[in-house]
Amino acid sequence: MPAVNVVEVNPALGVEAAPKKKREKREPPKVERPPGKTLLPISKVQHIIKADKDIAIVAKEATFLICCATEEFIKRFGEAAMALAEREKRTTMQYKDMATVVRKADEFLFLEEIIPWTLPDAPAKRKVKASNILTGASTMLDQFVVKPNEAAGEEPRIIMNEDGTIGDSEMADDFV
Missing domain, CATH: 1.10.20.10 (Histone, subunit A)
Incomplete structure (x- = not known):
C-alpha cells in the first residue's frame, strides 16, 4: 500500500500548508578553545x-x-x-x-x-476598580492632586511679580 501524505488547507489563505513536523532534538555545538x-x-x-x-x-x-x-x-x-x-x-x-x-x-x-x-510567591498585582474610573468618583489620589481652592470652586489668582516670576496672590501678601 502506498504512503499517503496528509496536507492541511488553510481556508482563509486558500493555500496548502505542509504537515507540521515534530521538533527534532539536536545536540548543541561543541565549542572548543x-x-x-x-x-x-x-x-x-x-x-x-x-x-x-x-x-x-x-x-x-x-x-x-x-x-x-x-x-x-x-x-x-x-x-x-x-x-x-x-x-x-x-x-x-x-x-x-x-x-x-x-x-x-x-x-x-x-x-x-x-x-x-x-x-x-510574589504578591499578586492589585486590580484597579473599574467602577471608580467609569463613574468619575473621587479616589484617595484626588485628595493629593486637587488643590483646596479648586475644590471650593474658587479660581486661584495668579500675579506677576516685579522680578518676572509668577506667583499666587496669597504668597505675595505674605511677603509684603
Missing part, C-alpha cells in the same frame, strides 16, 4: 583589570589565565543551572535555576549577594 587562544576578548579583560587602580601592570600570560578561569567558571555555572532545568524537564535555563544553584552548591555560594533568591 584552540590552544593559546581564549573565547573571551583579551582586550576587554585587560580593560576590566585596568579599572582597578591598585593593579599597575598585568602580564599577558596572567590576563590569558584570567580569561581561561572565567570561561571555566561560566561553563560550570551554566552546566549546573542547565542540569537543574533538565531535571524539571525544561530546555530553557531560567533565573530561578541559577539562583537555586547559588543556594545549593558550595562552589557558587560566593554569588549569594549578586544572584539573590527570588520569592516564588
